[in-house]
Amino acid sequence: MAAIASEEIPDAEALTAFFTAVGYPEKNAKKYAKSKKDSIALYGTLKEAGIDYEMGSALANLVYEVAKSVPKTHLMYRPVVANMVKDAKLDTKQRISAASKFLKKITPPAELDISKLEEACGVGMNMTDDEIVTLIDQIFESIADTLQQERYLFGIPKILPLVHNGDPRAKWANGGTITKTIKAKLEQVLGPRDERDAAMAKKNNKAKGKKKKEKAEKQAKGGKGKGKSGDGEEKKDYDDNASNKFREAARMEKGFRNTEEMKKKHFEITKGIVRTRFPPEPNGYLHIGHAKSMNLVFKGAYEMLGGVKGQCNLRFDDTNPAAESTEYIDSIKENVSWMGWKPWCVTHSSDHFDTLYEFAERLILDDKCYVCHQSGDEIKACRELRQHNKPGYESPFRNRPVEESLKLFRDMRDGKFKEGEASLRMKIDWKHPNPCMWDPVAYRIKHMPHPHAGDKWCIYPSYDYTHCIIDSLEHIDYSLCTLEFEVRRDSYYWLVDALGLWKALQYEFSRLNIEYTVLSKRKLRQLVETNIVNGWDDPRLPTINGLRRRGFTSEGINAFCDDIGVNRNDNTMVEVARLHYWIRWHLDTICERRMAVLNPLLVEITNYEEGVVEEIEMPNHPKDKSFGTRKVIFSKYVYVDQNDFREVDEKKYFGLAPGKEVKLKFAYNITCTSFEKDATGKVTKILATYDKNNTNKCKGILTFVACGKGGLNDKPTSATINLYEELFTVPVPGANGRKWTDDLNPNSLTTVTGYVETALANTKKQNRFQFERLGFFVGDDDCTADNLIFNRTLTLKSTKDFGKKKGGK
Numbered sequence: 001m002a003a004i005a006s007e008e009i010p011d012a013e014a015l016t017a018f019f020t021a022v023g024y025p026e027k028n029a030k031k032y033a034k035s036k037k038d039s040i041a042l043y044g045t046l047k048e049a050g051i052d053y054e055m056g057s058a059l060a061n062l063v064y065e066v067a068k069s070v071p072k073t074h075l076m077y078r079p080v081v082a083n084m085v086k087d088a089k090l091d092t093k094q095r096i097s098a099a100s101k102f103l104k105k106i107t108p109p110a111e112l113d114i115s116k117l118e119e120a121c122g123v124g125m126n127m128t129d130d131e132i133v134t135l136i137d138q139i140f141e142s143i144a145d146t147l148q149q150e151r152y153l154f155g156i157p158k159i160l161p162l163v164h165n166g167d168p169r170a171k172w173a174n175g176g177t178i179t180k181t182i183k184a185k186l187e188q189v190l191g192p193r194d195e196r197d198a199a200m201a202k203k204n205n206k207a208k209g210k211k212k213k214e215k216a217e218k219q220a221k222g223g224k225g226k227g228k229s230g231d232g233e234e235k236k237d238y239d240d241n242a243s244n245k246f247r248e249a250a251r252m253e254k255g256f257r258n259t260e261e262m263k264k265k266h267f268e269i270t271k272g273i274v275r276t277r278f279p280p281e282p283n284g285y286l287h288i289g290h291a292k293s294m295n296l297v298f299k300g301a302y303e304m305l306g307g308v309k310g311q312c313n314l315r316f317d318d319t320n321p322a323a324e325s326t327e328y329i330d331s332i333k334e335n336v337s338w339m340g341w342k343p344w345c346v347t348h349s350s351d352h353f354d355t356l357y358e359f360a361e362r363l364i365l366d367d368k369c370y371v372c373h374q375s376g377d378e379i380k381a382c383r384e385l386r387q388h389n390k391p392g393y394e395s396p397f398r399n400r401p402v403e404e405s406l407k408l409f410r411d412m413r414d415g416k417f418k419e420g421e422a423s424l425r426m427k428i429d430w431k432h433p434n435p436c437m438w439d440p441v442a443y444r445i446k447h448m449p450h451p452h453a454g455d456k457w458c459i460y461p462s463y464d465y466t467h468c469i470i471d472s473l474e475h476i477d478y479s480l481c482t483l484e485f486e487v488r489r490d491s492y493y494w495l496v497d498a499l500g501l502w503k504a505l506q507y508e509f510s511r512l513n514i515e516y517t518v519l520s521k522r523k524l525r526q527l528v529e530t531n532i533v534n535g536w537d538d539p540r541l542p543t544i545n546g547l548r549r550r551g552f553t554s555e556g557i558n559a560f561c562d563d564i565g566v567n568r569n570d571n572t573m574v575e576v577a578r579l580h581y582w583i584r585w586h587l588d589t590i591c592e593r594r595m596a597v598l599n600p601l602l603v604e605i606t607n608y609e610e611g612v613v614e615e616i617e618m619p620n621h622p623k624d625k626s627f628g629t630r631k632v633i634f635s636k637y638v639y640v641d642q643n644d645f646r647e648v649d650e651k652k653y654f655g656l657a658p659g660k661e662v663k664l665k666f667a668y669n670i671t672c673t674s675f676e677k678d679a680t681g682k683v684t685k686i687l688a689t690y691d692k693n694n695t696n697k698c699k700g701i702l703t704f705v706a707c708g709k710g711g712l713n714d715k716p717t718s719a720t721i722n723l724y725e726e727l728f729t730v731p732v733p734g735a736n737g738r739k740w741t742d743d744l745n746p747n748s749l750t751t752v753t754g755y756v757e758t759a760l761a762n763t764k765k766q767n768r769f770q771f772e773r774l775g776f777f778v779g780d781d782d783c784t785a786d787n788l789i790f791n792r793t794l795t796l797k798s799t800k801d802f803g804k805k806k807g808g809k
């Protein structure tokens with residue numbers, strides 16, 4: 001049916017009569033008839049739909065909507081839309097608006113794809129009120145914990161996206177019913193709003209106000225905000241639109257969409273709770289790069305998706321028994337938990353070896369996989385030919401009969417081939433621009449048992465074959481991975497599509513790189529195996545075990561991960577100062593203060609009585625009284641740090657020097673009267689007097705550790721103290737063509753024997769303290785009461801500032 005031309009339109013009076021007759025109130029009929037634009041559009045639409053009878057006000061309104069919304073340029077398609085309205089396929093304003101949006105994307109006179117139009121308008125996607133209530137009940141179940149914590153702060157704006165995510169039909173359902181149902185349910189679960197809600201709203205508004213202020217300030221500074229570390233790097237935080245951006249950015253290849261049926265089944269399984277996974281290969285220890293990934297998949301992804309807790313599986317991607325071991329599996333589990341994450345469940349790709357095998361046979365029967373006898377080198381040579389567009393690049397086994405491949409694959413499984421004699425390959429596309437599509441290997445032979453699956457198999461699936469299938473079997477919503485996997489997205493979707501499985505959305509983000517260290521398992525292994533460091537938990541390593549032994553906290557590491565955010569900028573180096581900022585930030589809030597001396601230098605206080613010991617009460621935390629106090633002894637013999645003494649005084653120097661008065665922190669002012677040296681010229685002892693009344697205000701304040709009642713026969717508690725510098729001397733080890741190992745810092749570890757105050761005598765491993773003026777320290781994993789060992793986590797500030805401010809260096 002063609003569109004109506006304006007010369008066919010009756011006059012205003014006849015039009016009014018016609019519009020009234022088909023169901024418009026007289027007042028409206030008159031109004032439409034009077035307007036040239038309205039009358040042409042409405043009359044045309046009615047004619048196109050063949051409506052010349054009283055149709056009822058609901059349909060009349062919808063027809064008017066069509067008349068109004070189809071653009072003039074697209075009138076040739078209006079008859080289709082008008083008839084869909086008449087046939088009750090487009091039964092809401094929302095569907096009509098979706099239809100006109102769809103039309104606007106077409107350039108006339110292109111042919112209209114009716115099924116796509118129907119899909120775009122959600123035709124047939126109907127939900128009864130009962131179904132809406134059931135869906136909302138399920139969603140409330142999934143957010144029960146969050147609701148108890150956040151109450152009305154987790155209101156309709158946050159729940160609505162979950163409803164829309166939860167069932168694809170919900171988008172087309174009656175919005176009023178949905179909102180009303182959510183509102184009623186909120187009241188049923190939480191009761192009326194009370195003072196808790198008022199307090200939370202107040203706090204929230206305050207936080208919002210603060211955020212707004214910060215944003216405004218940032219803009220005022222020219223839009224370039226600084227990271228919280230103040231290190232000049234722009235802070236890339238999740239912004240308000242992150243959830244939308246995130247979803248948009250999650251990528252799925254065109255044409256590889258989930259069907260409505262799949263989406264429905266997916267929802268039945270997940271109940272609309274977003275699922276992610278953390279999939280380490282158990283072939284090494286986790287490092288801080290994995291901490292970034294975990295922060296995203298266990299928490300950040302849900303925050304970006306609207307604040308609902310989701311389900312994140314810890315999945316061991318264990319398809320290569322040659323590199324994997326239970327030692328790694330156990331340490332990964334432990335590390336995940338130490339980082340504060342609770343997997344929804346722990347799974348192993350190898351748990352699915354039977355299913356993966358069945359799928360492989362199915363693919364062979366569908367002629368989508370074949371057994372190939374090319375060696376690794378031959379496959380490589382073929383790829384090179386293909387790269388140069390030379391003939392002969394396909395495997396000569398590619399087109400062998402299906403039955404032959406099936407038999408040979410079973411032979412592979414039954415151990416009839418040696419390693420390398422055969423592999424199963426996916427028959428994808430040698431012409432594809434992406435080399436990952438050039439028939440990647442699905443199965444290879446490895447005559448060895450598997451650390452988790454035992455000795456059942458001698459063929460093992462590849463990463464490319466396994467990862468996407470397991471994402472489907474576990475009904476993952478978002479398959480988040482680092483950017484190097486972007487090129488493998490094509491084969492990911494090809495395979496799950498070939499098997500008709502659920503497709504997760506893949507989203508890639510950049511790997512974490514930090515200055516002065518390396519974050520590759522291969523390089524870390526080399527450092528461990530060549531004894532450059534002392535094992536995987538050496539405090540100089542960026543492994544989770546190393547960082548923990550060094551005294552870093554999971555809270556500090558996660559705060560750092562929040563600060564750097566997630567983006568797709570490849571090859572950026574994060575300043576190590578930024579990580580340290582967040583570790584200090586957290587340690588400052590949890591560590592009690594103590595006194596220690598790293599390089600002890602004896603001070604004899606000549607006017608203090610021998611054999612007397614005073615106990616001085618000192619605060620455990622200068623900013624937080626709840627940490628309480630402790631008693632620290634003071635006597636005639638105290639030790640200060642070698643670095644805090646100079647033989648010759650200087651103007652801007654605040655440490656101890658002959659004739660100079662300084663304060664011993666929380667104790668007395670002392671004045672150096674003379675000092676002694678040994679034969680090598682090393683200062684061995686300082687003689688000083690003390691002022692019981694602390695008459696003068698001293699600029700220099702030194703820390704000290706005192707001997708007990710027995711004087712020099714009663715020395716303070718001694719301890720081994722490990723001091724660290726960065727593991728490499730340059731920010732990017734191996735840059736500019738150097739060997740990365742040539743950049744190792746020979747001074748990355750210095751060990752000294754110092755004195756610590758008595759309160760530290762029972763330090764256990766992982767006990768953390770701030771040693772006044774010296775930094776944060778932690779009891780080493782080998783620390784015992786008989787053999788005290790401390791590791792310096794970090795100095796209090798970056799060393800540059802520390803020396804200048806205190807003048808002690």
Ligand code: ATP
Pocket residue numbers: 278279280281282288289290292293480481482510511512513519520521522
């Ligand atoms: P490596 O290259 O160091 O061996 P990997 O990528 O093989 O690391 P897996 O244990 O397989 O490490 O990875 C588990 C997850 O952690 C993956 O999703 C991976 O993308 C992610 N991941 C690994 N390294 C980093 C990093 N430096 N930054 C962010 N995420 C990382």
Ligand code: MG
Pocket residue numbers: 281
């Ligand atoms: Mg890997």
